[in-house]
Amino acid sequence: MKILIVDDSKAMRMIVMRHLRQAGFGHHALDEAGNGVEALASVTASRPDLILCDWNMPEMNGLEFLTSLRARSVDVPFGFVTTESSPEMRATATSAGAAFLIAKPFTVEMFQTALAPYLN
Amino acid sequence: MRIETETLEQVVTEVLATMTGVVASPVCDARASTVRRSVAACIHLTGAYTGAVVITMPEELGRRIAASMFAADPSALSDGEVMDAVGEIANMVAGSVRSALPMPNAISLPSVSEGTGLRMDVPGSVAVATTAFVVDGDIFDVVLSARAGEA
Numbered sequence: 001m002k003i004l005i006v007d008d009s010k011a012m013r014m015i016v017m018r019h020l021r022q023a024g025f026g027h028h029a030l031d032e033a034g035n036g037v038e039a040l041a042s043v044t045a046s047r048p049d050l051i052l053c054d055w056n057m058p059e060m061n062g063l064e065f066l067t068s069l070r071a072r073s074v075d076v077p078f079g080f081v082t083t084e085s086s087p088e089m090r091a092t093a094t095s096a097g098a099a100f101l102i103a104k105p106f107t108v109e110m111f112q113t114a115l116a117p118y119l120n
Numbered sequence: 121m122r123i124e125t126e127t128l129e130q131v132v133t134e135v136l137a138t139m140t141g142v143v144a145s146p147v148c149d150a151r152a153s154t155v156r157r158s159v160a161a162c163i164h165l166t167g168a169y170t171g172a173v174v175i176t177m178p179e180e181l182g183r184r185i186a187a188s189m190f191a192a193d194p195s196a197l198s199d200g201e202v203m204d205a206v207g208e209i210a211n212m213v214a215g216s217v218r219s220a221l222p223m224p225n226a227i228s229l230p231s232v233s234e235g236t237g238l239r240m241d242v243p244g245s246v247a248v249a250t251t252a253f254v255v256d257g258d259i260f261d262v263v264l265s266a267r268a269g270e271a
Contacts, residue, residue, distance in 0.1 A: 009208040012189075056227065082215075104212045105135045
């Protein structure tokens with residue numbers, strides 16, 4: 001399977017990839033994008049099976065990216081990895097079509113729990 | 121709105137330990153030295169609470185923290201990668217602190233500066249919680265400020 005990691009911080013993308021490996025998902029193909037615009041192009045080009053996306057990003061934020069995907073009838077499983085973890089933000093994410101939300105700072109166990117239904 | 125210094129300390133130590141494995145110990149009555157080259161990252165909060173979170177640390181410490189995040193040798197990292205890492209630490213600290221502040225509020229993207237004699241201030245705001253930490257002999261500080269009148 002192919003996982004697209006979207007975050008404007010390269011350091012955070014590295015940490016997410018490390019957590020994926022430590023969670024036992026390192027055998028999946030990993031791709032990166034730095035914002036929603038880049039991620040939309042990546043989705044069109046490579047059709048990921050799962051998207052892990054930050055919320056606050058320049059150019060196009062995570063919520064706008066998710067909304068754009070659903071408007072184009074792209075129903076790939078989508079999870080936020082973000083500091084935006086209030087009940088209101090979680091409700092907004094769910095309403096927009098997100099499958100889960102992992103709050104920063106996160107643990108390997110949080111990745112295992114959230115991603116297992118989509119990767120195992 | 122008051123936030124306890126202990127809350128800020130807890131957030132910072134948890135973010136660093138969880139995301140970088142770096143152990144930071146709170147120290148009293150200290151501030152990061154800006155005599156050496158430093159990195160400062162700022163996240164603004166706007167909404168029911170308007171203020172900012174500013175982290176200031178020696179560049180060498182920022183480089184070591186970045187090295188933990190990138191799983192790379194500190195000397196192999198660019199200045200941009202160090203600033204990216206410190207900005208992301210500030211982002212996570214602000215994101216965690218805001219849950220203890222009046223909602224709704226929104227957080228900005230990080231603003232990060234690097235230089236000697238560096239001190240980042242937010243005009244029109246006052247510090248409501250200031251805390252400092254030591255990591256392997258290097259001191260860094262974290263300041264939560266609020267717009268004057270809200271503190």
